[in-house]
Amino acid sequence: MAAKEIEKVEKRPVEKTEEMTWAGNTYQPDVDIWETPEALMLAADVPGVRKDDLEIDLRDGVLTVSASLSLKDYEGLRPLYSEYNVGNFHRRFTLGETIDQEKISATVDNGVLTLTLPKREKAMTRRIAIA
């Protein structure tokens, strides 16, 4: 079987339905979301983003992932030819699962943000001793 070829997908700008507090183009990262027995997992493509550029916020069941563009690598360059633009990343998710907010962890590796959102332990069944 021939290997699947990666198709180019245009970057999706964030619709300006909310006021942005930063400049210029903002894009929605492509994400995978999956569920394991213990956690909800999220992987987002955020090329060029380092740990310090990220902001992750969860409140009232809404998860917000934002990352700011790092300009460092563009110093001294002059664009000659271009097929994509660069910008900040921003995306919001409403979470159905009850997440244990204290235990959320995040890693960034080669431009991919991976978020582990552990589910809250269900109320323990308590055995009541009968006297």
Place this chain on the structure above:
Amino acid sequence: MSFFHFSNDAFEDVLKLQRAIDRALGRPFLGHDWSPSGRGLFPALNVFEADDALVVKAEVPGMAKEDLQVEIEDNRLLLAGKREAASLGEGCAYHRRERNSGEFRRAFRLPFEVDREKTAAKYQDGILTIRLEKAEAAKPRQIQIVG
């Protein structure tokens, strides 16, 4: 048009860079118009000028360095690679799947002969950056006029 340099205003710098890239969108490149065949290909490329070099950038997040290949053949740059799809364990299920996976291969013609020894490729934070220097023979030089 000028080279991108930092000012004291990060807010303004982002706009400045984006506008400069915007102007280069759809511009034929040094006489090579790569559209429409080039523009629909993965990965999308940006080409910058830096002193005596060309800097080519591509966003290819989540690849292993070993799975990326950069080659120069005559005056063509070849990029190839693959991104493996993650396999989920038992009891796991996808809710949403947008990140693509598979293989890619892309070649493009360079506007000058490249000094292979000075070519450098780097993969950092999901961005592949290739710095190509002109071969000595391709560099402009001032010819002394005698007589």
